[in-house]
Amino acid sequence: xxxxxxxxxxxxxxxxLKDVSFNVARGELAALIGANGAGKSTTxxxxxxxxxxxxxxxxxxxxxxxxxxxxxxxxxxxxxxxIHCPEGRQIFQSLTVAENLAMGAYTRSRREEIAAATxxxxxxxxxxxxxxxLPAGSLSGGEQMMLAIGRALLASPxxxxxxxxxxxxxxxxxxxxxxxxxxxxxxxxxxxxxxxxAVMALEIADRAYVMENGRIVLAGAGRELMDNDRxxxxxxxxxx
Amino acid sequence: xxxxxxxxxxxxxxxGSLYALVAIGFSMIYGIVRLIxxxxxxxxxxxxxxxxxxxxxxxxxxLILVFVLMIGAVAGMxxxxxxxxxxxxxxxxxxxxxxxxxxxxxxxxxxxLLTGQQRNFVFPAFMRQRVPLGGVSASxxxxxxxxxxxxxxxxxxxxxxxxxxxxAMRATAENLMAARLMGVSVNRTILAAFAxxxxxxxxxxxFWGGKFGQIxxxxxxxxxxxxxxxxxxxxxxxxxxxxxGGYILGLAEVLFVGLLPQELSGYRDAFVFLLLIVILLVKPxxxxxxxxxxxx
Numbered sequence: 001x002x003x004x005x006x007x008x009x010x011x012x013x014x015x016x017l018k019d020v021s022f023n024v025a026r027g028e029l030a031a032l033i034g035a036n037g038a039g040k041s042t043t044x045x046x047x048x049x050x051x052x053x054x055x056x057x058x059x060x061x062x063x064x065x066x067x068x069x070x071x072x073x074x075x076x077x078x079x080x081x082x083i084h085c086p087e088g089r090q091i092f093q094s095l096t097v098a099e100n101l102a103m104g105a106y107t108r109s110r111r112e113e114i115a116a117a118t119x120x121x122x123x124x125x126x127x128x129x130x131x132x133x134l135p136a137g138s139l140s141g142g143e144q145m146m147l148a149i150g151r152a153l154l155a156s157p158x159x160x161x162x163x164x165x166x167x168x169x170x171x172x173x174x175x176x177x178x179x180x181x182x183x184x185x186x187x188x189x190x191x192x193x194x195x196x197x198a199v200m201a202l203e204i205a206d207r208a209y210v211m212e213n214g215r216i217v218l219a220g221a222g223r224e225l226m227d228n229d230r231x232x233x234x235x236x237x238x239x240x
Numbered sequence: 241x242x243x244x245x246x247x248x249x250x251x252x253x254x255x256g257s258l259y260a261l262v263a264i265g266f267s268m269i270y271g272i273v274r275l276i277x278x279x280x281x282x283x284x285x286x287x288x289x290x291x292x293x294x295x296x297x298x299x300x301x302x303l304i305l306v307f308v309l310m311i312g313a314v315a316g317m318x319x320x321x322x323x324x325x326x327x328x329x330x331x332x333x334x335x336x337x338x339x340x341x342x343x344x345x346x347x348x349x350x351x352x353l354l355t356g357q358q359r360n361f362v363f364p365a366f367m368r369q370r371v372p373l374g375g376v377s378a379s380x381x382x383x384x385x386x387x388x389x390x391x392x393x394x395x396x397x398x399x400x401x402x403x404x405x406x407x408a409m410r411a412t413a414e415n416l417m418a419a420r421l422m423g424v425s426v427n428r429t430i431l432a433a434f435a436x437x438x439x440x441x442x443x444x445x446x447f448w449g450g451k452f453g454q455i456x457x458x459x460x461x462x463x464x465x466x467x468x469x470x471x472x473x474x475x476x477x478x479x480x481x482x483x484x485g486g487y488i489l490g491l492a493e494v495l496f497v498g499l500l501p502q503e504l505s506g507y508r509d510a511f512v513f514l515l516l517i518v519i520l521l522v523k524p525x526x527x528x529x530x531x532x533x534x535x536x
Contacts, residue, residue: 048421078423090418092411103411106404107423155423 001026001190002047002159007056009039009046016042017053018214024159024207029181029191031201031222033235034211040194041087043211044161047192048084049074062158079107081158085165087194089148093137097128100136100147104154114154121150124180142173149180159190166197178204198235202226210235246376248498249491254382254451256490257389260483261444262463263470264396265316265437267482270471271413272433273328275335279319279342281464283312283438285350287445288455292361301364305388308446309439316438317431324434325427343464350457358456361449385447392440393483399436400479409433413477462509469516475526484528489515 002024009017017039024030032040045051047058047069058069060082067080092100101121105114122129125146131139136147145165152160162181166174178200185191185204195201202208205222210231218225225231266280290311294304323342327334363381370377400406412419412429420426444463449455467482470489474481493512497505519527 050417050420073425074420075423075425078421084421086418086421090415090421092414092418094414095407095410099407099411102404102407103419103422103424106408151422 001028001061002192003057003059003061004043004047005057007043007046007058008054009042009051009056010054011042011051016214017046020056020211020214020216022209022216022219024190024192026190027185027188028206029185029193029204031193031195031205031208032211033195033198033201033208033231035234036196038211039214040211041163042214044084044086044163044192044194046070047077047161048082049077060159075107078155081156082161083152083155083157083159084161085148085152085163087163087167089144091136091139091144091147091151093135095136096133097136097139097147098132100151101128101154104151107155113156117154117156121153124153124183125150142169142176145169145173145177149177153184157189159192160184162191162193164194164196166195166200174200198231199226202231243376246373247378248494250378250382250386252491252494253487254385254447254490255493256487257385258444258447258451258463258486259466259470259489260486261389261392261440261447262467263474263482263486264393264479265440266464266467267471267474267477267479268409268433268437271477271479272409273324273335273430274332275324275339276468278336278339278464278468279346280339280437280441280467281460281462282343282346283315283441283460284445284448284463285455285457285460286315286346287312287442288361288449288459289350289354289445289457290442291446291449292359292455305443305446308442312439312442312445313435315442316434319438320431320434325430343460347458347460354457356456356458358454361453361455363450367450381450385451388443389447392443396436396440397479405429405432466512469512471526472516473519473526474528478526478528481526481528485526488527 005021007017007020020043032043034040042051046053049069049072053070060067060069060080062081064080067077069077092103095103101118105117108114127143128147128150131143136144139147149165165177169177181191181193182204193201193205202222202225208220208222208225209216210218210225218228218231262281262284266277269275269277269280287308290308291304294307299307319342323338324335327338367381367384369380371380371383400409408419408424408429409432411422412424412426416426448459448463466489470485471482473488474485489512492515493508496508496511
């Protein structure tokens with residue numbers, strides 16, 4: 001579904017992504033793990049069209065056709081079904097919870113569909129229904145994360161990019177979020193997940209990539225990587 | 241209430257309406273692209289002269305208002321797409337200087353085209369009659385300015401707070417990156433902000449002409465500057481603040497003239513800027529903004 005080949009991305013003069021290649025198959029949950037500053041978020045920003053690569057290829061294939069993510073506008077990429085739930089939640093603080101969800105559905109126009117999708121999100125995260133008319137900035141961190149994911153779901157993603165959904169959240173909330181991710185996967189949404197919480201990510205991932213200094217240094221099935229010595233030492237905190 | 245006080249109040253409110261119309265657009269544009277647009281006042285001049293041209297060819301008044309809104313919107317979109325879009329992402333100072341350049345170009349083109357001569361601008365005779373309001377009376381021109389402004393502001397608030405476009409505009413103003421990730425076309429949203437803000441400024445030009453009776457190609461300077469002051473009073477980037485700031489400024493100016501001794505009333509603009517300085521010292525985030533949110 002997603003094919004990335006030899007991607008080179010610069011931010012200013014800094015060479016952030018170096019010859020990055022990976023795949024995500026339809027219906028799969030892929031995890032991209034690595035330390036802070038390894039280039040994970042840059043990868044996602046490039047896929048959603050907010051950063052342009054210097055060279056390389058990034059293509060998403062859906063029933064709707066093929067889209068070149070290195071050239072298409074951010075707007076077209078969203079319309080094609082690639083939805084990016086960014087790091088740090090980035091919800092619209094001054095808008096109400098309901099308005100945030102409506103912004104998620106910005107590219108959709110059928111009212112009945114939007115209403116049905118909103119109802120689904122409300123069922124997933126009942127708190128968002130309770131707080132619908134409150135400004136999103138008044139929500140707690142965990143609730144804001146739920147709102148960010150709910151907002152992404154309202155765009156009806158075919159490929160969902162999740163950037164650090166567990167960052168800074170209480171363990172119980174992290175569990176809720178991961179339950180929802182598992183549920184989405186069961187529903188057939190293809191997911192690319194970035195996590196520093198490598199244990200949880202590898203547990204649910206079909207496939208995982210390890211990124212270091214802008215390069216993919218390891219790839220394999222989620223379980224496989226969990227048993228890999230290098231991963232255990234660097235990311236799982238297990239001494240050799 | 242005595243006729244004198246009532247007259248001052250109406251005067252202040254109609255002057256405040258003009259400032260509010262200009263300030264709201266100024267604030268909208270700042271809110272979404274972080275651009276202090278010094279060419280904004282020149283839309284007032286464009287609105288006033290377009291009206292003069294339409295009066296000359298005999299366009300009926302209600303249509304003039306509609307056309308002026310459209311002319312303002314088109315002029316705003318043109319300025320945005322020709323001048324500001326190519327320099328988007330450049331440092332703030334670049335944008336700031338570009339707005340000054342646009343203002344100079346518009347003013348001097350107008351001077352070449354229209355000469356610097358003052359021109360009489362007259363509303364139809366019936367607009368100059370006085371409306372009795374239980375013991376006191378006010379000029380119809382002022383009443384119309386006040387009422388139409390309230391109507392336009394109501395429409396604007398409906399667009400901004402109740403429509404999809406308005407939600408996208410507020411979202412873009414708050415977090416450009418997140419708005420793009422929602423599939424919002426940032427260029428189109430910014431264009432809409434310029435169109436709406438400029439349309440309001442152009443209508444203010446019609447009112448300006450009607451209220452003061454004379455127009456010239458440089459008339460945009462004062463309302464542009466006053467709109468900036470109104471925004472600072474109310475809090476830059478906040479629409480409600482800009483509106484209230486406009487009314488406060490209008491009323492304050494009239495109050496200065498009314499209260500100050502005759503020989504000082506010529507300095508009313510000096511008092512306006514004194515007010516600006518005091519507010520910048522005491523409450524730099526504006527009277528109606530609770531905290532400053534600076535998006536670096």
